[in-house]
Amino acid sequence: MTGAEIFVKALADLGVDVVFGYPGGAVLNIYDALFKNTKVRHLLCRHEQGAVHMADGYARASGKTGVCLVTSGPGATNTVTGIATAYMDSIPVVVFTGQVPTLMIGNDAFQEADIVGITRPCTKHNYLVKETKDLARIMKEAFYIASTGRPGPVLVDMPKDVLAGSAEYALPKEVNLRGYRPTYEGHPRQVESAVRLVKEMERPVIYAGGGVILSGASPQLAELAHILGIPVTTTLMGMGAFPGTDPLYMGMLGMHGTYCANMAISHSDVIIAFGARFDDRVTGKVDEFAPHAKIVHVDIDPTSIQKNVPVDIPIVGDLKDVLKKMIRLVKGAKEAAQYREKIGPWRGQIETWATTHPLSYKRGKGKIKPQYVVEQIYALTKGQAIITTEVGQNQMFAAQYYKFDRPRTFLSSGGLGTMGYGFPAAIGAQVAMPDRLVIDVAGDGSIQMNIQELATAVQYRLPVKVVILNNGALGMVRQWQELFFQGKYSQTCLPQIPDFVRLAEAYGAAGFRATRTEEVTEVLSKGFSAKGPAVIDIPTDPDEMVYPMVPAGAPLTKMLLV
Amino acid sequence: MRHTISVMVENEFGVLSRVAGLFSGRGFNIESLSVAETLDPSVSRMTIVTSGNDQIIEQILKQLNKLISVIKVVDLTGVETVDRELVLVRVNAESETKAEVLRLVDIFRAKIVDVAPRCYTIEMTGDGGKVNALLQLLRPIGIKEIVRTGRVAIARGM
């Protein structure tokens, strides 16, 4: 078989049903082999960055590994932002790039880029395939590495002669990598110490991150929290890891977290962190983060532990395993009831914070409030939609005002903060979940970063919906200028915004617009029931800001409130 | 504090840049690094000398372990080791200093490996302390060039 045929057969044998890609000279052989195949579907994107975000959205929505295929040189370099996005959020994606023939590598050949070198710091691992006979094995390893342990993107660079050359097809059954043995089982004694510590304390908080979703540990997290009655906050990446409507849920913490979550974490005496990494957007001023708390940190990646904050009880392992062990230690015990009683006053305090300072904004007759739009999206979809976001105020409003009850329903670029992520990610999610309503909550700035993918959505009849919170500005940056740069809006006003309704129509999608608050619900509802992809443009109040806000570098208790 | 870390890696291309990139990308510092094949030709050993507080060293060890191409990481600090470094030094050897150079070479059990009309090249192996001591004594005589391999180390006994 040729390398290209091996590639296509291995994809099918590895269970890949869809590839997001874009052709070019270095991968012509593969496209030729794909032409004949019936097992692997290929979606032609309109930009390689879009292709990676689609693979990423597909992975986040389904839990499966997303796959992307592009050509050498510019095709490969266009994937870098997508790869870095997936890397920061630990998303399993395998990106295949074409490369110039082996003998030309290093000669600055036409469309040559050292993509293995370029992506080394933003992939979990990457490969240059040197011989056709290695291709199948490397593909097997790539999928294994991407999807196990702490997941992440893997890149496989394939020179043209490797794809044209031939070898026998040999896909190994097992992967054996002596340098890669993730720890799945949490150390039982560490788990016991953690439980003992929590029980001694009176003001516990569970702080859950994206790791809970990646591990599929949401049911266990809910069970543990309920047995002990411990209030839960999540990171942006952890949205949906714990039900947003659960009485124990305090909302998101950090820079735009709820007053309640930030006060709770700051006053707690023990924090149990599950699959979260104490990122600076979460901790605020790190020296003053949770000054009274002992910290239990559970994570599959040892490098996450003790990186930003000192930890009292580190536990390396798969969250599901560790949570199950914890549950076994506390379940059914009379002590659990006693514990719930003991922390009653703490729960009362949290309740007070939540009721005195709920998320709020000034409702009014004037301009449409972006928060109101998100509330209406929530009401109309009854919380059942998959929501993706762009980056900026739109992202924060979506996280604050939509309640996510299930994992894999909130897809957002948390770590890298990539504008232009949400729309292609929505397309990828729609491919994975054809029957779900998928909505990208967008800003007028971000949506223009990957708007070309409208063509992809239309071509494949993927009925994603885009709601543009159109404030005529790069809102979040403008917000910082308003608050910290005396209102000098340097380069953050977007006076030249396309007519998104007509733009959608030009691409063959449907376009809608609401211009008054009273119309919002109806227009959203019309847009959501459109058969194909639809863009819903909603001019919103440009002066609206995201609150609460912890200024960068300030402690979490120093929140700016509405 | 200074640490010597022994890292067993897959002997394949690109590994050095993965390790070096990890240090540069995360702002860790490399004082010296040496790499060569081991008894098993599919494995190379890197000996890295680095410094940092406990938290940084912990991160370095964990981050190294996280690389797929890294098979094993051992922090040799605090372990009984034999460590050696090889240095080549070119020093002035004028008629009035020649005798002193030869005396030092003798004391340090070093070797003269190259002789030119006005200078000698000295080769010496030893632990870091010994190398530094020799260099310190040669400095007043006039060192023209120094080439050091960086430290290699092996655990004692076993």
Ligand SMILES: Cc1ncc(C[n+]2csc(CCOP(=O)(O)OP(=O)(O)O)c2C)c(N)n1
């Ligand atoms: C690719 C990229 N470039 C720049 C930024 C910096 N940035 C963060 S938020 C933001 C404004 C986003 O504007 P818009 O999409 O209109 O959203 P809004 O904040 O108005 O909701 C910018 C420029 C970024 N996150 N990503």
